[in-house]
Amino acid sequence: MIIEVLTLFPEMFGPVIGSSMLKRAQDRGIVTIRVRNIREFTTDKHHVADDTPYGGGPGMVLKPEPIAAAIEATVEANAPTPLMRVYLTPDGEPWSQKLAEEFAKLPGLLLLCGHYEGVDQRIRDHFIDREISIGDYVLTGGEIPAMVVIDSVVRLLPGALGNSESSRNDSFSGDGLLDYPHYTRPAVFRGHGIPEILLSGHHKRIEEWRREQSLLRTLKRRPDIIERLLPTLSPKDKEFIEKHRFKRQNDSDETSEG
């Protein structure tokens, strides 16, 4: 896969794409990540990339010409590999594991990072395929969101994770439930033990326990996910949920357990 990033702050990416899984995936040839500075596509003497908004108001808007030139040069440099052109913005489509899985199947991505009040709307209308938000909060620019997209996509590419890491059981992956709790040695840490079942060696019962823990955690933290998944769950899962939903309702009448 090819990932191209267009930004006014290319130096922000070095430490992130040069460490850990992202570094390893590039070293293994699984992904090529290139970061280009939008300012290099300005044509005026002072390399100005932004301007005041038409109609007045606060902030600055990124000028369309350098961004269009940067997108065109980047698309051309990668031909015939097509790049899906993505703009990171708080008013975009919410990022999710499902979208990460979809993006991981693409041959190429171009991630455009905005700053200030964003980019001229004509770029969004005519040069961008998809707009993504990483959450309902506003960051200073699209750089951190672009890194979030890169990390969550690249770790899904075949061979990117080591044998000891796996994306199979991640929260949100597969069936969409949250992950179950994980433990490692020592068996007693500062007086806190671990669930006994994990020491039993009964693989089938451990699997069942993990499933129940995933269901419980999702029920407690993300009831919206349980409601959405309910039609797809097994009769056994449904029964477990009904039992605990009922129990939790009763509990909350008497105690403050949330």
Ligand code: ADE
């Ligand atoms: N740029 C600023 N905030 C953002 C967000 N939440 N998601 C994507 N891009 C952004």
